[in-house]
Amino acid sequence: MDRRTSIKWVLAASASWPLLATRSRSAEPAAALPGYGTDPPLVTVYHPGQLWPLTLKPPQRRLAGILADIIIPADEHSASASAVGVVDFIDEWISAPYPRNQRDCPIILSGFSWLDAEARRRFGQGFADLDSRQHHSICDDICSEARAARDARDGARFFARYRDLTAGGFYSTPVGRQDLGYIGNVPLAHFDGPPPELLKKLNLP
Amino acid sequence: MPFVTATSQQSTYDVIVVGSGAAGGQSAYALCMDGAKVLMLEAGRKYSPQSETPMFQTPDLAPLAGAGTPDKPFGFYDATVDGGWEVPGEPYVRASEDPGGRFEWWRARMLGGRTNHWGRISLRYGPYDFKPHSRDGLGLDWPVAYEDIAPYYDKAELLIGVYGSNEGLENTPDSSPGCLLPPPKPLVSDLLIAQRAKRLGIPAIPGHRAVLTRALDFKGTPARLHPGNLTAQKLLAEDMRARAPCLWATPCGRGCAIRANYQSTTVHLPPALASGNLDITTDAMVYEVTLGRDGRANGVSFVDRTTGKPQHAAARVVILAASACESVRILLNSKSTRYPHGLANSSGQLGRYLMDTVGSTLSGQIPLLENLPPLNEDAADGVQMYTPWWLYREQLAGKLGFARGYHIEFGGGKRMPDHGTAAGIEWLTGGSYGVKFKQDVRRYYGSFVYFDGRGEMVPNDHSYCEIDPSVKDRWGIPVLRFHWQWSQHELRQAAHMQRTFADVIESMGGKVSGRVQTDGARAIAAGGSIIHEVGGAIMGADPKTSVTNRWCQTWDVANLFVTDGAVFASNADKNPTLTIMALAWRAADHILERMRRKEL
Numbered sequence: 001m002d003r004r005t006s007i008k009w010v011l012a013a014s015a016s017w018p019l020l021a022t023r024s025r026s027a028e029p030a031a032a033l034p035g036y037g038t039d040p041p042l043v044t045v046y047h048p049g050q051l052w053p054l055t056l057k058p059p060q061r062r063l064a065g066i067l068a069d070i071i072i073p074a075d076e077h078s079a080s081a082s083a084v085g086v087v088d089f090i091d092e093w094i095s096a097p098y099p100r101n102q103r104d105c106p107i108i109l110s111g112f113s114w115l116d117a118e119a120r121r122r123f124g125q126g127f128a129d130l131d132s133r134q135h136h137s138i139c140d141d142i143c144s145e146a147r148a149a150r151d152a153r154d155g156a157r158f159f160a161r162y163r164d165l166t167a168g169g170f171y172s173t174p175v176g177r178q179d180l181g182y183i184g185n186v187p188l189a190h191f192d193g194p195p196p197e198l199l200k201k202l203n204l205p
Numbered sequence: 206m207p208f209v210t211a212t213s214q215q216s217t218y219d220v221i222v223v224g225s226g227a228a229g230g231q232s233a234y235a236l237c238m239d240g241a242k243v244l245m246l247e248a249g250r251k252y253s254p255q256s257e258t259p260m261f262q263t264p265d266l267a268p269l270a271g272a273g274t275p276d277k278p279f280g281f282y283d284a285t286v287d288g289g290w291e292v293p294g295e296p297y298v299r300a301s302e303d304p305g306g307r308f309e310w311w312r313a314r315m316l317g318g319r320t321n322h323w324g325r326i327s328l329r330y331g332p333y334d335f336k337p338h339s340r341d342g343l344g345l346d347w348p349v350a351y352e353d354i355a356p357y358y359d360k361a362e363l364l365i366g367v368y369g370s371n372e373g374l375e376n377t378p379d380s381s382p383g384c385l386l387p388p389p390k391p392l393v394s395d396l397l398i399a400q401r402a403k404r405l406g407i408p409a410i411p412g413h414r415a416v417l418t419r420a421l422d423f424k425g426t427p428a429r430l431h432p433g434n435l436t437a438q439k440l441l442a443e444d445m446r447a448r449a450p451c452l453w454a455t456p457c458g459r460g461c462a463i464r465a466n467y468q469s470t471t472v473h474l475p476p477a478l479a480s481g482n483l484d485i486t487t488d489a490m491v492y493e494v495t496l497g498r499d500g501r502a503n504g505v506s507f508v509d510r511t512t513g514k515p516q517h518a519a520a521r522v523v524i525l526a527a528s529a530c531e532s533v534r535i536l537l538n539s540k541s542t543r544y545p546h547g548l549a550n551s552s553g554q555l556g557r558y559l560m561d562t563v564g565s566t567l568s569g570q571i572p573l574l575e576n577l578p579p580l581n582e583d584a585a586d587g588v589q590m591y592t593p594w595w596l597y598r599e600q601l602a603g604k605l606g607f608a609r610g611y612h613i614e615f616g617g618g619k620r621m622p623d624h625g626t627a628a629g630i631e632w633l634t635g636g637s638y639g640v641k642f643k644q645d646v647r648r649y650y651g652s653f654v655y656f657d658g659r660g661e662m663v664p665n666d667h668s669y670c671e672i673d674p675s676v677k678d679r680w681g682i683p684v685l686r687f688h689w690q691w692s693q694h695e696l697r698q699a700a701h702m703q704r705t706f707a708d709v710i711e712s713m714g715g716k717v718s719g720r721v722q723t724d725g726a727r728a729i730a731a732g733g734s735i736i737h738e739v740g741g742a743i744m745g746a747d748p749k750t751s752v753t754n755r756w757c758q759t760w761d762v763a764n765l766f767v768t769d770g771a772v773f774a775s776n777a778d779k780n781p782t783l784t785i786m787a788l789a790w791r792a793a794d795h796i797l798e799r800m801r802r803k804e805l
Contacts, residue, residue: 035276036268038287039250042259042459046268071638078643089270098274144636160631163638167646168624172264172271177622179643180650181579185261185621187452191584193390198580202573204396 034097048085048092055095055105061087063112063128068166070135078179081170089169090162104161111158118155207478208251208485209244211509211516215484218244219800221505221520223491223535226318228526228769230469230477231361231786235793237482238437241800244518246489246507248527249287249314252321254470258284258460263621270624284321284460284468288313294679298686305726308561308668308687309733310530316487317470318528319736320782322458325415325466326588326614327367328779329358331376333597337663337775341601343608343694344663345558345774348746348755351378357787359384363426364441365467365786366448368585369413377593383425386418389451389585394574394617394654399590401712407705408595412588412614415467415783416457421445436480444476457586489516492682494523494539494548494765502765505535508680522764522796522805526789529771530559530670533741534685536767537672547672549759549767554752555742556670559687560776562737563611563660563695564730565702568718569710570633574617574652582618582651591615594778607697611660611778613705619651626650632718653718656709658702661778663694664740668732689732696725703728739770739781757792764805768792 036051048054056064068081068090081087094105112127115138119127123134130138139159141152148156170176199205209215222233225247233243259282264271267281274281278289287293290309297310313319332351337344359381361367368386371379388411391399399409423445431437448471449463457466464471477483488510495517497503504519525532533556539548547555594610620626627646634645667690672683700723707721722728745751748760753772759765768789770781799805 035274036281038276038289038293040268040276040281042257042262042282045266051268072643073639075640075643077647085265093269096269096274098276100274101269139638143638144631146631147636159638160636163631163642164628167627167642168270168272171622171626171646172624174263174265177263180619180622180626180647182619182622183579184581184583184619185263185454186581187454188581189452191390191451191453191581193584194393194396194580198393198578199396202393202397204393204400 048088052095052097054091055109056087056091059128060109060112061091063115063126064090066128066135067115067162068169070139071163071166072170078175081166084170084173084175086166086169090165093165104165107158107161108165111155111162114155114158207481207483208487211486211489211507211512214244214486214518215242216519218242218484218518218520220244220522220524220796221246221518222524222526223505223532224318224526224528224769225316225474225485226320226469226526226528226769227782227785228789229524230317230320230473231789232524232526232768232793233483234473234477235790236797237477237480238431238440239434239797241482241797243477243483244520245483245485246491246505246518247316247318247485247487248490248510249316249318249487251487252286252316252470254284254317254321254460254464254468255462258462260455260459260462264623272624279322279458282456282459284458285313285319286315288315288319295684296676296678297684298673298676300686300688304731305691306689307731308689309731310685310687310738311733311736312528312531316485317468317474320467320469321460323782324588324780325457326780327362327365327369327413327415327783328612329378329380330354330777330779330784331378333376334775334777334779337609341608345743345745347774348744348751353755354784354787354791357791358783360430360790361783361786363430365415365472366417366421367413367415367783368411368418370411372410374408374410374593375597383422385413388412389418389589391589392582392584392616392618393577393580394571395590395615397571397573397713398615398617398654398709402592402709405708405712406595407592407709409590409592412591414585414588416585417448417450417465418585420450421448440476440479444479447475448472451585453581453585454583486518490680490682491527491535492538492680494525494535496541496543496548496762500543500762502762508682513680522766522800524766524768524792524796525771526767526769528769529739529741529773530685532767532769532771533670534672536742538683544761549742549752549761549765551761552749552752554750557666558664558740558743558774559668559670559689559738560662560664560740560773561732562735562776562778562780563658563662563698564735565658565699565722565728566655566730567703567706567710567721568653568655569713569715570649570718571617571652571654571710571713571715573714574654575648577619577651580619580651582620584618587616588614589616605697605701607694607701608663609661609694609698609778611658611698611702613702614657614659615654617651617654622650654710654713654715656706658699658706659735659778659780660695660698660702662776663692664775665690665692670741687733691729691732696729698725699729700725737776737781739773739776742767742771743774744772745774756795757788758795766792766796
């Protein structure tokens with residue numbers, strides 16, 4: 001991310017606050033958002049980048065994928081976040097023209113900058129080029145907003161948001177659903193409720 | 206060809222129905238099945254649940270994993286078309302920016318209106334709910350009693366298909382035999398909540414929702430609904446056969462392509478159209494009821510949204526069913542030298558006594574529900590069970606500090622994972638990431654329960670709508686300005702909800718998510734945000750203090766009726782849609798009878 005892009009996003013995000021306030025004061029007609037509108041076709045498949053231009057440049061995408069996989073790595077149950085398209089999802093999310101997304105965008109982009117700066121300060125190279133032990137030494141300091149030291153709070157705020165977005169992208173995919181053992185969304189002839197042996201185990205009638 | 210344009214309409218109709226949702230759909234259905242020629246005008250576009258419902262679509266196929274946006278506030282796959290808290294080109298005004306004075310107005314611009322996405326919760330008002338002033342001295346009595354409306358509750362339940370049970374509880378009426386479909390099996394979380402709530406003296410019984418848990422009785426019900434009318438019976442039987450029972454998957458809020466739940470577009474409109482008696486014009490934004498020289502309504506003026514041009518349609522009778530606030534807006538904008546303050550407003554009550562439902566929410570995490578085996582818990586998509594208000598006696602004795610009750614919609618379960626499933630759980634995980642985070646998400650998935658309180662608001666003088674003197678919508682139609690204020694009854698009720706929910710969560714050995722708001726002003730959802738707004742053209746026994754009589758007929762104009770939520774004189778905790786249908790059906794029967802007697 002170059003500095004100009006970053007500033008542009010911050011300005012866009014801060015500009016959206018007074019805009020919202022004005023709208024709520026008189027409920028004036030909202031400026032037409034260049035989003036998908038109030039009547040998008042629902043029975044079709046959408047891909048990131050199809051509705052609005054994406055934001056991340058290749059080095060940012062690389063960092064985004066590495067961080068997403070630190071949060072959701074492959075394990076014996078399922079693949080990693082980046083393997084199921086989470087970077088595309090995050091890029092789509094922070095590029096969307098809606099207020100919530102425009103608030104998230106500078107948090108994510110400045111978070112990437114914070115990570116790189118912190119990696120350089122501690123280890124002399126960018127975050128993407130660190131090894132696993134080095135990644136964890138930084139992430140351990142920002143993985144909890146409650147426990148983060150004062151000078152790591154911005155990083156922790158970013159990390160919390162990034163973890164939520166990563167999980168949102170991951171668990172909404174078929175791989176994520178399977179990881180959680182979700183077995184619904186299939187037509188049933190009848191719904192029988194929970195198995196009796198489970199109810200018995202839980203002392204439920 | 207039942208869908209007509211502004212230029213292919215008939216020169217006149219028996220009845221014009223403005224709006225196509227619960228009120229408009231029910232009005233048109235009842236009239237058409239008895240032979241009346243009806244023109245329905247819908248402000249939004251034509252909509253087909255069969256071809257447009259995203260059944261089984263998963264979040265990964267949607268933009269932003271299906272998350273809500275200002276364009277689609279309830280999520281990408283929500284059925285709402287051209288609707289939401291803000292509709293482009295159709296502003297409204299709030300008189301106050303004070304948080305407690307905030308009113309939000311949800312609209313949908315589509316055939317079937319809000320019935321396409323609603324929660325399908327179908328509760329009857331009880332005897333107390335029609336006579337609240339007589340019971341506790343607050344609010345307003347209706348000019349009808351439960352016994353007047355009960356037969357129409359039966360009919361509405363039989364027609365649309367409602368699951369539930371008869372429990373014989375106070376002010377929670379039983380249905381006549383054969384009216385209700387069997388309730389769905391509860392989930393593990395439902396049973397756990399019910400068990401622990403009961404230990405606190407809080408009942409939990411099967412919910413009532415307009416979802417077909419089995420096929421409708423297409424052999425018996427048509428004759429019960431339309432005695433002596435063989436044509437109507439045949440039409441309805443054919444249509445009931447075409448509605449499939451629930452397949453226990455895909456959220457109802459998306460609409461239902463197999464017509465297993467009630468939407469005006471899946472239940473009311475198909476048989477009405479099949480009768481040949483219904484013409485529908487969509488993209489017709491009605492802004493005025495027009496009067497003839499005799500002082501009777503002779504039709505309505507509307508903007509054809511496809512051309513932007515004003516048009517007129519004529520009929521013997523006009524029914525407004527455009528949603529409470531929109532019907533009030535049309536009447537207020539129908540000004541003439543004879544009626545300078547709007548039509549049907551000689552009482553000065555038009556726009557007054559606007560009410561919404563009191564809403565407050567709390568959720569919790571329940572260790573007993575962690576690490577359960579995989580279960581298909583899509584079920585009926587929620588409210589398999591609920592808690593009706595249970596403290597009538599304590600309340601009447603003045604022990605609670607607020608006058609009216611609330612019911613609780615609760616639930617949990619292994620819902621289809623989405624963008625929010627693993628978000629915001631640092632309070633449980635301590636900030637885990639990596640393999641530990643994946644383990645944590647598996648552990649906590651399906652272990653959350655939520656409680657939504659839905660309570661009665663006492664109507665007050667400070668909650669009303671009027672025409673804003675300057676703001677107009679994109680067609681130049683003056684818009685509404687809302688005034689809103691809660692009373693202590695609502696604020697204390699919302700705080701009571703929070704304490705109750707926290708007690709139930711703790712009785713389950715669970716942890717409350719976030720804070721328990723014991724300050725009512727913080728606990729209560731903004732006015733209008735529960736989307737149960739009613740009132741504004743209330744029915745009453747006295748023309749000086751009400752807008753319509755007991756038949757939804759305006760006092761001032763004999764052939765002008767309002768059959769939507771605007772006529773509600775109280776807003777009981779029970780979700781209003783079933784009552785809207787019962788009142789609309791009753792009004793339609795009255796109109797038919799008066800038309801047969803040539804009085805209309």
